[in-house]
Structures are given as structure tokens and as C-alpha cells.
Amino acid sequence: MPEAPTTAVAMPDELLVSRARSGDQAASAELFRRHRDGAYRLAYRQLGNEHDALDVVQESMIKAFGALSDFDGRSGFRTWLMRIVVNTALDWGRRRNRRATLQLGDGTGASADIPEPADGDDPAHGLQREDLRRALDRALDRLTPALRSTFVLFAESGLSYKEIAEALGIPVGTVMSRIHSAREKLQADLDWDRLSDML
Amino acid sequence: MRCDEVILELAVPSADHDPAVMAEHLAGCEACAEWARRAERLDRLWDATRPTEPTPAAWNAVWSNIAEGLAARETHPVSTTPTPPIVMPARRPTPGRWITAVALVGLAQAAAILVALGLAWRAPSDSPEARLAERDRSIRTEPTAIRSEHLVDPVVDIEAGGLMVIRFDRKSSRLEDRTPAEMNVGADIGMEMTNAMESIATPQMAAR
Numbered sequence: 001m002p003e004a005p006t007t008a009v010a011m012p013d014e015l016l017v018s019r020a021r022s023g024d025q026a027a028s029a030e031l032f033r034r035h036r037d038g039a040y041r042l043a044y045r046q047l048g049n050e051h052d053a054l055d056v057v058q059e060s061m062i063k064a065f066g067a068l069s070d071f072d073g074r075s076g077f078r079t080w081l082m083r084i085v086v087n088t089a090l091d092w093g094r095r096r097n098r099r100a101t102l103q104l105g106d107g108t109g110a111s112a113d114i115p116e117p118a119d120g121d122d123p124a125h126g127l128q129r130e131d132l133r134r135a136l137d138r139a140l141d142r143l144t145p146a147l148r149s150t151f152v153l154f155a156e157s158g159l160s161y162k163e164i165a166e167a168l169g170i171p172v173g174t175v176m177s178r179i180h181s182a183r184e185k186l187q188a189d190l191d192w193d194r195l196s197d198m199l
Numbered sequence: 200m201r202c203d204e205v206i207l208e209l210a211v212p213s214a215d216h217d218p219a220v221m222a223e224h225l226a227g228c229e230a231c232a233e234w235a236r237r238a239e240r241l242d243r244l245w246d247a248t249r250p251t252e253p254t255p256a257a258w259n260a261v262w263s264n265i266a267e268g269l270a271a272r273e274t275h276p277v278s279t280t281p282t283p284p285i286v287m288p289a290r291r292p293t294p295g296r297w298i299t300a301v302a303l304v305g306l307a308q309a310a311a312i313l314v315a316l317g318l319a320w321r322a323p324s325d326s327p328e329a330r331l332a333e334r335d336r337s338i339r340t341e342p343t344a345i346r347s348e349h350l351v352d353p354v355v356d357i358e359a360g361g362l363m364v365i366r367f368d369r370k371s372s373r374l375e376d377r378t379p380a381e382m383n384v385g386a387d388i389g390m391e392m393t394n395a396m397e398s399i400a401t402p403q404m405a406a407r
Binding site: 025028029032036037040041044045050053054057058061062065066129132133135136155161176179180183184186187190192195196198199 | 207210211234237238240241243244245247248249250251252253257258261262264265266268269272
């Protein structure tokens with residue numbers, strides 16, 4: 001991946017989008033570099049798997065750059081991209097569930113590109129972290145896709161309520177009630193007696 | 200602040216409320232304080248489970264795939280023109296459809312007329328003329344048992360050449376139309392034969 005030109009650091013997304021539309025690959029690369037981490041964290045919280053999250057980022061970016069002509073600029077590029085990531089992750093999750101139903105435990109999912117958690121010095125700590133991740137992921141899995149997407153956008157993307165509403169195409173009030181409902185369900189579902197020792 | 204406002208503010212922070220007022224409420228409300236503790240533990244759990252960032256090599260691989268994918272799109276562009284909505288072609292009316300429609304309308308009208316006639320036939324009539332006409336009709340057309348008191352002053356209209364048979368037993372009397380077939384158009388032939396055989400067996404006849 002080409003390094004981002006120094007002049008692009010202060011360049012607003014809208015200008016980069018305009019350049020990317022006209023075929024400027026450096027502008028596309030800069031947009032990718034700016035938003036890849038947020039897109040990755042969002043996809044990871046939606047799917048609970050780093051490998052799948054990377055695949056979703058890749059697919060979402062291809063979709064976004066391929067459809068820049070559809071981006072009307074009413075919301076920010078980031079909000080628009082997050083919407084694409086959420087929808088792609090939802091599709092990905094559905095496809096993965098279908099595959100899992102067909103071939104139980106095929107052992108795939110790990111990738112050489114994805115590093116193990118940086119807790120290697122303390123295996124016990126790494127295991128503890130895995131337990132926490134599994135517990136949270138199970139609780140997230142019990143949410144409806146709508147609640148999960150909204151809560152993940154709120155907790156992970158740093159978007160405002162208004163931006164989340166734009167990303168999901170729902171009223172701000174619905175965003176707030178979904179976040180409230182998701183938080184209540186998560187707090188009620190998690191086994192705090194067991195988890196509190198690990199936190 | 201009320202408890203529901205405190206919990207809403209904890210779940211969906213809006214910065215609309217004074218933190219000091221929130222803290223005061225939480226200090227005096229154990230239920231809200233417990234909710235706040237759980238919310239804080241969820242936040243800690245969320246932070247503790249953040250995904251590991253991919254390595255630069257992983258991101259480079261992803262970007263290479265994206266660039267490759269975009270290049271492939273440029274080689275084989277995917278149309279971004281919105282798909283036109285599917286418009287179902289209007290069905291052309293066929294002669295068969297018209298005939299069916301007309302037949303259905305006709306059947307519906309015929310059914311309505313029959314229902315109306317049936318209701319008129321069954322509707323009770325209070326006028327003396329109507330009662331008489333009704334009794335006359337039943338005597339003419341229905342050779343069924345009639346209570347003897349109904350025949351105290353029977354109104355029986357027998358046409359010239361007509362033949363009526365009156366049967367009596369202990370409790371009732373019965374009037375039967377025995378008019379020959381050529382005089383009683385539409386009479387049941389089977390009933391005629393039955394009546395003829397009965398009149399031979401019981402020769403109590405009245406004729407005018």
C-alpha cells in the first residue's frame with residue numbers, strides 16, 4: 001500500500017472522495033488508511049472474529065470505492081462507510097451461519113495474517129481475555145441484529161447519535177432506545193459473578 | 200431526578216444532566232447505583248475485549264486486494280445505474296374474461312331475485328285476504344292433512360270439470376285435488392295415480 005502523501009493529512013474526506021472519484025488512487029489509499037481501523041473494530045464487534053472482520057473491511061472498501069458516484073455527501077464519508085460496513089457484516093454473518101450449519105467445525109477461521117493477542121508473555125492473561133471475549137460475544141449474539149448494530153456503532157465507532165441514525169436510516173429516538181435496550185440486555189445476560197474476577 | 204431519567208442518562212449519555220445531581224441521586228438510590236455499577240462493568244468488559252489491531256503487513260495485503268478488486272471493476276464495470284422497478288404488464292382483457300364476468304353478474308342478480316322471492320313467500324301476511332288466499336293455495340296445491348276445525352267453513356274453489364276428494368278421520372280431514380290431467384296442467388302424474396288408487400279404495404268423493 002502506498003504511503004499517504006503528507007499533504008493529504010489535513011485534506012478533508014470530501015476532497016479525497018472527489019479525487020478518488022476521478023481515479024486518484026492515492027486519495028483512495030488515504031481514505032482507506034483513515035477509516036480502516038474504525039471499520040475493522042466495527043466489523044469485529046459485529047462478527048466476533050478478526051479474520052472475518054478483515055474480510056468485511058476489504059469487501060466494504062471495494063463496495064464503497066466502487067460506488068463513490070452514489071455518495072451524495074449528505075452525511076460524512078465515514079458515516080456512509082460505516083453503514084456499508086454494518087450491512088456487509090450482517091450479510092457476512094448470515095453467510096457464515098449458513099456455512100456453519102452445513103459444515104460444523106471445519107477448523108477454518110485462523111489466518112497467518114492475524115496476530116495472536118499481544119498477551120503472549122502471560123498465557124493465563126491471554127486465556128482470561130479469551131474468556132471475556134467469548135462471554136461478551138455470546139451476550140452480543142443474543143441481541144437482535146438491529147440492537148447489536150446500533151449498540152456496536154455507539155460503543156465502537158465514536159459516531160454521534162445523529163450520525164448513527166443517518167448510518168442506519170432510523171430516527172435518533174430509535175437509536176437511543178435501541179442503545180438503552182441493548183445495554184439492559186447485555187447487563188442482564190452477563191454472568192457478573194464470574195466475570196468480575198477477571199476484570 | 201427520577202430513577203428512569205438517571206438510568207436513561209447512564210445508558211444513553213446526553214450531557215443534559217448535571218453530574219452533581221446524578222451523583223446525589225446515585226448516592227441515595229441503591230437500585231440506580233446497582234444499575235450504574237453494571238453499566239461501568241460492561242464498559243470495562245468492552246474495553247478489555249478490544250480486538251488486536253492487524254499488522255501493517257495484513258493491512259497491506261487488504262489494500263492490495265482492494266486495489267485489485269477496483270481494477271477488476273474498471274475492466275468489467277458494474278453498472279451503478281439503479282435497476283428500473285419491475286413493472287408488471289397490464290393484462291389485456293380477453294373475450295373469455297368478459298363472458299365470465301357477465302355470467303357472474305347474471306348469476307348474482309338471479310340469486311338476489313330468488314332470495315327476494317323466497318323472502319316474500321315466507322313473509323307472514325296479516326291481512327284477511329292474504330290469509331284466505333294462503334289457505335286457498337294450500338288447499339289447492341298441498342293435499343296434506345288439514346285439521347277439521349279449519350274446514351268448518353272451507354273456501355274451496357273447484358273449477359268446472361274439477362274433481363276434489365275429501366277424506367275424514369277422527370281428528371282431521373283432507374282435501375285432495377283429483378282434477379283430470381288435462382284440467383290440471385302441471386300436476387304430478389305419480390300423485391295422480393296414487394290418488395286414483397286411493398279413491399278406488401275409499402269412495403268418499405265430492406264433486407261439483
